[in-house]
Amino acid sequence: MTRLDGKISDLYDEVVARNPGEAEFHQAVHEVFDSLGLVLAQHPHYADAGIIKRLCEPERQIIFRVPWVDDDGRVQINRGFRVEFNSALGPYKGGLRFHPTVYLGVMKFLGFEQIFKNALTGLPIGGGKGGADFDPKGRSDGEVMRFCQSFMTELYRHIGEYTDVPAGDTGVGGREIGYLFGQYKRITNRYESGVLTGKGLAWGGSQVRTEATGYGVVYFVQEMLAASGAQFDGRRVVVSGSGNVALHAIEKVQQLGGHVVACSDSNGYVIDDKGIDLAALKQVKEVERGRISDYVEHRGESARSVTSGSIWDVPADIAIPCATQNELDADGAQALIDNGCQIVAEGANMPCTPDAIRAFARAGVRFAPGKAANAGGVATSALEMQQNASRDSWSFEHTEDRLSDIMSAIHHTCLATADEYGVPGDYVLGANIASFTHVADAMLSLGVI
Numbered sequence: 494m495t496r497l498d499g500k501i502s503d504l505y506d507e508v509v510a511r512n513p514g515e516a517e518f519h520q521a522v523h524e525v526f527d528s529l530g531l532v533l534a535q536h537p538h539y540a541d542a543g544i545i546k547r548l549c550e551p552e553r554q555i556i557f558r559v560p561w562v563d564d565d566g567r568v569q570i571n572r573g574f575r576v577e578f579n580s581a582l583g584p585y586k587g588g589l590r591f592h593p594t595v596y597l598g599v600m601k602f603l604g605f606e607q608i609f610k611n612a613l614t615g616l617p618i619g620g621g622k623g624g625a626d627f628d629p630k631g632r633s634d635g636e637v638m639r640f641c642q643s644f645m646t647e648l649y650r651h652i653g654e655y656t657d658v659p660a661g662d663t664g665v666g667g668r669e670i671g672y673l674f675g676q677y678k679r680i681t682n683r684y685e686s687g688v689l690t691g692k693g694l695a696w697g698g699s700q701v702r703t704e705a706t707g708y709g710v711v712y713f714v715q716e717m718l719a720a721s722g723a724q725f726d727g728r729r730v731v732v733s734g735s736g737n738v739a740l741h742a743i744e745k746v747q748q749l750g751g752h753v754v755a756c757s758d759s760n761g762y763v764i765d766d767k768g769i770d771l772a773a774l775k776q777v778k779e780v781e782r783g784r785i786s787d788y789v790e791h792r793g794e795s796a797r798s799v800t801s802g803s804i805w806d807v808p809a810d811i812a813i814p815c816a817t818q819n820e821l822d823a824d825g826a827q828a829l830i831d832n833g834c835q836i837v838a839e840g841a842n843m844p845c846t847p848d849a850i851r852a853f854a855r856a857g858v859r860f861a862p863g864k865a866a867n868a869g870g871v872a873t874s875a876l877e878m879q880q881n882a883s884r885d886s887w888s889f890e891h892t893e894d895r896l897s898d899i900m901s902a903i904h905h906t907c908l909a910t911a912d913e914y915g916v917p918g919d920y921v922l923g924a925n926i927a928s929f930t931h932v933a934d935a936m937l938s939l940g941v942i
């Protein structure tokens with residue numbers, strides 16, 4: 494990572510020293526700090542009031558044991574987390590991730606990002622994140638249910654409609670939210686719909702929440718194209734991943750006239766010259782829960798599977814990384830640049846390494862950071878909270894219109910802030926500065942807490 498300037502560099506060194514061994518958290522903090530020099534030059538009072546230090550220290554970090562019994566009758570132990578990072582703008586809000594790579598550093602990077610992402614939505618939600626080092630892959634429904642019930646048996650005492658509102662993330666979808674909500678309801682004897690989002694449509698969920706992150710990132714790209722008078726219009730798009738965010742990003746690109754030619758999972762990627770067939774992909778990933786290579790069997794000659802190399806070698810006008818953190822490095826960025834890619838928008842959280850982002854900037858590739866581009870998911874969660882609070886349920890069309898308006902407003906905020914600070918077109922600086930000042934001003938109003 495590059496060296497930061499002056500006072501902000503000392504603050505960064507302090508964060509690293511206070512949070513040893515948490516590389517992903519350091520990376521997320523560094524990315525935000527890299528934008529703050531410009532703000533502090535004009536508004537030194539943010540540093541004087543200790544706002545930056547306070548922002549880097551979670552308000553509360555909960556770590557707990559999650560014991561459960563597998564199908565063979567063996568006792569399994571996992572570690573659960575909830576990092577309640579910042580509640581200046583509203584109750585802590587952010588997803589739960591179930592994945593074997595989960596540890597405190599990943600939870601803190603995701604919770605830290607969530608503060609700024611949620612601020613950009615303009616909705617009253619603070620930032621938090623949670624999860625467990627549980628691997629749902631290969632587990633039966635019964636095992637997933639018992640795990641979720643045990644996880645909630647501790648988590649329930651920390652969350653609530655006005656306190657902390659978890660949702661899904663990697664490894665946590667509708668099935669898991671159902672089991673978590675069921676256990677919360679049972680323990681508390683309260684039908685508190687607003688305690689979780691991403692619920693089923695029959696029991697308090699919102700239309701469009703499932704689709705929202707993937708649709709939202711594509712709406713954001715549509716705005717980036719429109720800013721230079723362009724449209725999707727048959728442009729070649731590569732989307733990494735094949736989970737919730739990727740599937741719905743592919744769907745929306747296709748609806749808007751783009752041509753998605755490749756997608757992936759952790760085993761490799763597929764290229765389909767005729768364009769990814771979404772029905773076949775959903776069959777493989779959502780019904781059969783198979784590998785991405787199985788897609789080829791559904792498609793015949795137009796598709797092929799690649800298990801070595803990188804999806805970023807596939808020529809594309811637009812790249813939308815939707816899988817996981819640090820999946821697109823400097824080599825991947827160079828391959829995209831060499832093939833003429835013009836736009837990269839992060840559907841996942843922090844999928845591009847700092848070197849990749851610098852390479853895009855040098856090459857003039859327009860780059861949208863996740864905290865702006867993938868904010869549609871959490872924004873629609875906040876819309877779900879609004880519907881729960883008013884005991885209402887909106888139509889798909891109305892909710893999607895709200896999502897599209899929110900993504901357009903975030904795009905406008907990024908560019909307007911970048912202009913204001915003399916860095917036109919810089920989405921990273923625009924997103925970081927706009928969200929930082931929003932949260933920082935709220936924190937200043939609330940006093941030293």
Ligand SMILES: NC(=O)C1=CN([C@@H]2O[C@H](COP(=O)(O)OP(=O)(O)OC[C@H]3O[C@@H](n4cnc5c(N)ncnc54)[C@H](O)[C@@H]3O)[C@@H](O)[C@H]2O)C=CC1
Nearest residue numbers: 662663664706734735736737738758759816817841842870
């Ligand atoms: N679900 C949501 O509403 C939101 C998710 N995100 C972020 O989007 C990303 C994906 O999340 P979801 O789609 O919800 O998770 P998911 O669990 O539904 O899907 C993850 C996908 O990524 C693939 N994958 C994992 N590691 C990979 C690798 N190294 N290379 C290629 N593919 C890989 C998996 O095979 C799977 O297809 C995560 O970074 C998550 O934090 C961000 C905002 C909201």
Ligand SMILES: O=C(O)CCC(=O)C(=O)O
Nearest residue numbers: 587588660662870871874
């Ligand atoms: O909908 C939510 O509350 C969480 C979404 C999320 O985890 C994210 O934006 O990364």
